[in-house]
Amino acid sequence: MKKIITILLFTNLAFAQKKQVDLMVYHAQVYTVDAKFSKANAFVVKDGLFVEVGDFATLNKKYSAKTTLDLKNKSVFPGFYDPHSHFLGLGQMLSQCDLVGAKSFKEILTRLQEFRKANPNQDxxxxxxxxxxxxxxxxxxxxxxxxxxxxxxxxxxxxxxxxxxxxxxxxxxxxxxxxxxxxxxxxxxxxxxxxxxxxxxxxxxxxxRVIPKEDEKVKRQQILAAQAESLKYGLTTVSDAGVSQDDIELMMKMQNEGILKIRDYAMVSVGIRNVEYFTKKGIIKTDRMNVRSFKVYADGALGSRGAVLLKPYADQSSNSGFLLTSKNEMDKYFSQIYGSGYQVNTHCIGDSANRLVLDLYGKYLKGKNDRRWRIEHCQVVNPADVPKFGKYSVIPSIQATHATSDMYWAEVRLGKDRVKHAYPFEELRKQNGLIANGSDFPVEFVNPLFGFHSAFARQDNNNWPAGGFQMENALSKENALRAMTIWSAYANFEEKERGSIEMGKMADFVVLEDDIMSIEASKIRSVRVLSTYIGGEKVYSTK
The missing domain is CATH 3.10.310.70 (Diaminopimelate Epimerase; Chain A, domain 1)
Structure with a gap:
């Protein structure tokens, strides 16, 4: 009898000595994406933070969890970032007629008629x-x-x-x-x-200017729809490119109500009113919102021939594109924003736009610095301008799926010689040792695994072309993962908080049904997200 009592006392004492945590994840393949790109098989979470990451046998002796999750060897990654998206635009598109993938204008007309029949009361x-x-x-x-x-x-x-x-x-x-x-x-x-x-x-x-303004109820529905779509694909942080003051205030309100789960890095739409308001107010940082950057448009897009090129388009000799914001306007904005500590993120697609903006950045970014100003897209960059990314510590924020969406017609648009300098992801990465990779959704599909696959395989949904498109500028698989996690966090000034699975960081992580780091490249785009966690809270699950 004494022996039994002794055993019970010892067991209770051992249990009492264990530290209490909220969640223990184990029997997993955990890609931490830390500095050593190390792997683990377990971690524990408390109060929304990773408490410890390591071996299950060790952690199980130290911690007692309210909830345990046996992943049966499934893969876990840091919550995925999309460093360049149009979050509100996605919400709007989900309520509109979907024209993506239409193979003719006739098909578009058919889709419109069907949509109108299903939605007869829309003005x-x-x-x-x-x-x-x-x-x-x-x-x-x-x-x-x-x-x-x-x-x-x-x-x-x-x-x-x-x-x-x-x-x-x-x-x-x-x-x-x-x-x-x-x-x-x-x-x-x-x-x-x-x-x-x-x-x-x-x-x-x-x-x-003549479109009826959407009321708050509609906007809320759009934000929640975009959030649901994003969480389904493992996105835990979206960088929202071009947001109004009203939209930011609405999302702040939804955060306070507890219904905005996803983290939003808001790039404020540049403009005299917005620049004056936000630079005076200062950087805004909450649990779900981070407002510390401005979105500027230098030029348009290649697909509509609005991107500004140094020489005319190969398939339209009278056109070199046009600036959406004049050089003087951009210079004025950059000067104001630099003095405030806010970040500048400028849309540049053509080689002329990239050169112009890099040189304007150079007026303010003297040598190596930590201002983390970014160029969004940087699709066509003259080789002479590539080193300027390193010289001024400019972060290239790219969308790998743009390369694999445009590759069918890029040579026709740019010409045989110039296309060689398009989508130079690896060359850009080398300049500062990092690159951020997003989707630009809804321009491209929301799923970040599409961008991951495009970044290292340089292939489309059908795994074409067989050898990849301009593979000299493909990222390694490891760097492709960093580009949608820790490097994107760095691009948002958030690398000390998120972007990797490490002790003390916010417990944002995603569970996949397969290991994207080891399976065949051709299978990656079909891998499903099983669950998405933000701050240790399960915000999406297939179950």
Whole structure:
């Protein structure tokens, strides 16, 4: 009897000596993405933080958890980052007519008619995702068919890249657009003296000013829809490129209500009012929101020929693209923002835009520095300008899926010689030893594994081309993972808080059904996320 009592006392004492934690994850393949790129098979979480990461046998002796999770050898990664997305744009698109993947304008018309039939009470017919480069005849559509089918309904169809749109005559009348309408940094397409309905870049603003403003209820629904879609693919932090003051305040409100689970790094849309307001207010940092950067547009996109090139487009010799923001305007903004401590993130796609902005950055970023100013996209960079990323400590923020979406027509658009300097991810990475890789969703698909696969394999959904596209600029698989975790966290000034599974960091992690670091590249895009955790809380699960 005494022996039994002694055993019970010893057991209770041992249990009492164990540290209490909220969650223990074990029997897992944990890719920590720490400095040594080490692996573990278990970790414990308390109060939303990783308490310890290591071997299950050791941790099990030290800790007692309220909840335990046996992953049966499933893979665990730090919560995925998307360092360049349009979070609110995704929410809007999910409620619009989906035009992605349409193989002809005829198919687009069919989708619009079906959508209208299913949503007859919507005042506007809005769609997004068309891409003329996917059609047999690779030219912009016009408004004629829209006018015949929808003569009395305003129709607005945004191109896949968000840099061009097609509208019908009803919208043209409402916006009072004429063949003589001109706007800096954009184009109102006119053929034979007639409007075609195509608006490029800043010209789209002529329409946006007459679109009814969405109320808060609708905005909330869009944010929650975008959040659900993002969490499903393992995203725990999104960098939201181009956000208004109103949108930031709404997301702050939703955070305080406990319904905004995802972390949002807000890039404020640049503008006189926004720059004055936010630089005066200072950096805003909460549990779910981080407001400390501005989004600037230098040029447009390659797909709509608005990206600014040093020499004209190979397939349109009269056009070299155009600046969306003038050199003087950008310089003024950069000067104001530099003095505030905010970060600058500038959209640059063409080689001329990249050169211009790098040189303007150089006025303020003297040598190596920790301002972490970024260039978003950096798709076509002249070799002479690549070293400037290192010289001024500029972070290249790329979207690997842009390379694998554009590769079918990039040579036609850029020419045989210039295309060699497009999507130079590895060359850019070498300049500072890091690169951030996002998706630009909804321009590309939300799933970060698509960008991961494109970064190292340089192939599309069908694993084409067999040898990869311009493989000299592919990232290694390890660096492709860093680019969507710890390096993206660094690009957001968050590397000490998140981006890896390490003691003291926030417990943001994702569980995958397979090991993307060891399986065949061709299988990666189909790997499912089993669960997503933010601050130790399960925010998505397939179960």
């Amino acid at each position: 506007w017919l809005v769609g997004r995702g068309w891409d003329q480069n996917d059609w047999d005849v690779k030219v912009f559509p016009n408004k004629d068919d829209l006018d015949q089918i929808f003569p009395n309904v305003p129709v607005m169809l945004t191109r896949i890249d968000g840099h061009a749109m097609l509208i019908n005559s009803k919208v043209i009348q409402m916006a009072k657009i004429s063949p003589s309408s001109k706007i800096s940094g954009g184009d109102v397409e006119v053929v034979d003296g007639q409007l075609t309905g195509i608006l490029i870049d800043n010209a789209m603003g002529l329409v946006k």
